[in-house]
Amino acid sequence: xxxxxxxxxxxxxxxxxxxxxxxxxxxxxxxxxxxxxxxxxxxxxxxxxxxxxxxxxxxxxxxxxxxxxxxxxxxxxxxxxxxxxxxxxxxxxxxxxxxxxxxxxxxxxxxxxxxxxxxxxxxxxxxxxxxxxxxxxxxxxxxxxxxxxxxxxxxxxxxxxxxxxxxxxxxxxxxxxxxxxxxxxxxxxxxxxxxxxxxxxxxxxxxxxxxxxxxxxxxxxxxxxxxxxxxxxxxxxxxxxxxxxxxxxxxxxxxxxxxxxxxxxxxxxxxxxxxxxxxxxxxxxxxxxxxxxxxxxxxxxxxxxxxxxxxxxxxxxxxxxxxxxxxxxxxxxxxxxxxxxxxxxxxxxxxxxxxxxxxxxxxxxxxxxxxxxxxxxxxxxxxxxxxxxxxxxxxxxxxxxxxxxxxxxxxxxxxxxxxxxxxxxxxxxxxxxxxxxxxxxxxxxxxxxxxxxxxxxxxxxxxxxxxxxxxxxxxxxxxxxxxxxxxxxxxxxxxxxxxxxxxxxxxx
Numbered sequence: 001x002x003x004x005x006x007x008x009x010x011x012x013x014x015x016x017x018x019x020x021x022x023x024x025x026x027x028x029x030x031x032x033x034x035x036x037x038x039x040x041x042x043x044x045x046x047x048x049x050x051x052x053x054x055x056x057x058x059x060x061x062x063x064x065x066x067x068x069x070x071x072x073x074x075x076x077x078x079x080x081x082x083x084x085x086x087x088x089x090x091x092x093x094x095x096x097x098x099x100x101x102x103x104x105x106x107x108x109x110x111x112x113x114x115x116x117x118x119x120x121x122x123x124x125x126x127x128x129x130x131x132x133x134x135x136x137x138x139x140x141x142x143x144x145x146x147x148x149x150x151x152x153x154x155x156x157x158x159x160x161x162x163x164x165x166x167x168x169x170x171x172x173x174x175x176x177x178x179x180x181x182x183x184x185x186x187x188x189x190x191x192x193x194x195x196x197x198x199x200x201x202x203x204x205x206x207x208x209x210x211x212x213x214x215x216x217x218x219x220x221x222x223x224x225x226x227x228x229x230x231x232x233x234x235x236x237x238x239x240x241x242x243x244x245x246x247x248x249x250x251x252x253x254x255x256x257x258x259x260x261x262x263x264x265x266x267x268x269x270x271x272x273x274x275x276x277x278x279x280x281x282x283x284x285x286x287x288x289x290x291x292x293x294x295x296x297x298x299x300x301x302x303x304x305x306x307x308x309x310x311x312x313x314x315x316x317x318x319x320x321x322x323x324x325x326x327x328x329x330x331x332x333x334x335x336x337x338x339x340x341x342x343x344x345x346x347x348x349x350x351x352x353x354x355x356x357x358x359x360x361x362x363x364x365x366x367x368x369x370x371x372x373x374x375x376x377x378x379x380x381x382x383x384x385x386x387x388x389x390x391x392x393x394x395x396x397x398x399x400x401x402x403x404x405x406x407x408x409x410x411x412x413x414x415x416x417x418x419x420x421x422x423x424x425x426x427x428x429x430x431x432x433x434x435x436x437x438x439x440x441x442x443x444x445x446x447x448x449x450x451x452x453x454x455x456x457x458x459x460x461x462x463x464x465x466x467x468x469x470x471x472x473x474x475x476x477x478x479x480x481x482x483x484x485x486x487x488x489x490x491x492x493x494x495x496x497x498x499x500x501x502x503x504x505x506x507x508x
Contacts, residue, residue: 021386022285024051024064029280038260044077053098054283056276063099074099074110088126103148135172144185146212152194182227189233221250230273240270265289290383294362298350304343310334314387322392323437356467356478358491358507365469378471397472403496407475415462417455427500435507458483
């Protein structure tokens with residue numbers, strides 16, 4: 001559909017204070033032969049924990065929320081000097097988020113989440129370290145200064161955010177403009193309008209404009225499920241997906257196009273975009289790659305650092321035997337299970353023998369050494385918001401016969417598009433799933449229906465195995481597939497029973 005941004009983007013949570021490990025990155029903007037180009041990417045936060053929500057104080061300095069000593073404060077970074085110039089807040093009873101400079105002032109505004117659960121908008125004066133509440137009684141999510149007296153903001157209501165207009169010169173009086181909106185509030189260049197994301201349509205969000213004087217709104221374009229955009233001075237929109245930035249001009253372009261991709265493994269899930277006043281620099285937030293998150297927990301385990309190890313996982317992490325034999329859930333149970341992990345008492349060392357990464361999933365074949373033994377296992381990790389949300393194990397069983405030959409036979413038949421030879425490698429009641437355990441269909445006849453047509457209509461069909469892990473009665477293949485002139489990657493987890501493939505789980 002025209003103008004729909006990235007249909008594959010997943011809707012992220014609107015909860016403001018979920019805190020993954022994130023970093024703030026900065027790139028330079030220049031125009032070369034009429035084309036916008038980005039250069040000199042660098043991590044300007046470079047800090048363990050949560051660094052997020054950048055905004056420009058002026059063209060040469062930037063504000064963002066950053067973690068220090070277990071709390072989140074506002075940091076001001078001097079771009080020209082390449083170093084932190086000053087911490088602007090220090091609130092032992094709470095943490096600050098989403099900083100903005102208040103127009104015509106040297107003070108800043110930020111959301112404060114207090115230990116008593118209150119979440120309010122404050123003004124901070126770095127010169128005398130004073131602060132004051134800007135809006136009484138309102139649980140503010142995000143905000144944008146239209147003028148020093150008019151504030152466009154989102155109000156947290158139940159499980160959504162509503163767009164409000166607040167007149168501070170009228171004792172903070174505000175009115176609701178629209179229910180269920182996103183977090184991105186931006187000035188539209190060369191206009192008196194503010195853009196916001198409407199989520200009234202659950203299938204595809206819309207980018208809309210707001211006139212803060214009249215309260216009038218108007219649709220600009222459909223924008224899929226993206227959460228963050230920013231505008232360049234010429235009216236070009238910029239948005240992130242994965243490890244890349246994309247651009248789109250609502251008046252001139254039919255489709256989004258690539259602006260810049262970043263090969264750095266520590267740049268993924270780009271979000272929270274901001275451009276400085278003269279459009280010479282762009283800031284964004286990114287998570288480390290899933291593989292780096294997983295490697296960090298391996299290194300923490302091998303170092304015997306229990307706190308660092310557990311902190312690599314989400315609070316409600318699910319640990320199970322593949323696919324869904326649950327062992328335990330949550331940090332507390334994990335600490336109990338790994339209670340002996342310390343530099344002095346650690347028994348085992350883990351070595352990653354092979355690693356497959358696809359999307360937010362990492363599959364490690366691990367050699368575990370300790371107590372005079374060597375054991376093999378496979379761990380399947382899911383990474384969300386910079387933390388491992390689930391870990392599923394497959395353990396070696398030396399009594400199982402080699403499952404590889406039958407899987408290789410089915411691969412050869414697949415590439416030959418020989419439907420009978422292909423189906424011969426499967427059990428009559430073969431079960432097919434999407435990861436981790438979503439049933440798709442059962443039985444050879446269902447498989448024949450789908451694959452017969454696919455084989456007939458795809459003369460260039462072929463796949464190669466980029467990486468193969470064999471453990472117990474499982475074969476895990478990282479596959480690179482060619483079909484109808486295109487290419488894509490997938491992972492197939494084959495379970496072999498009595499010499500035939502009995503179950504297949506696909507990850508795409």
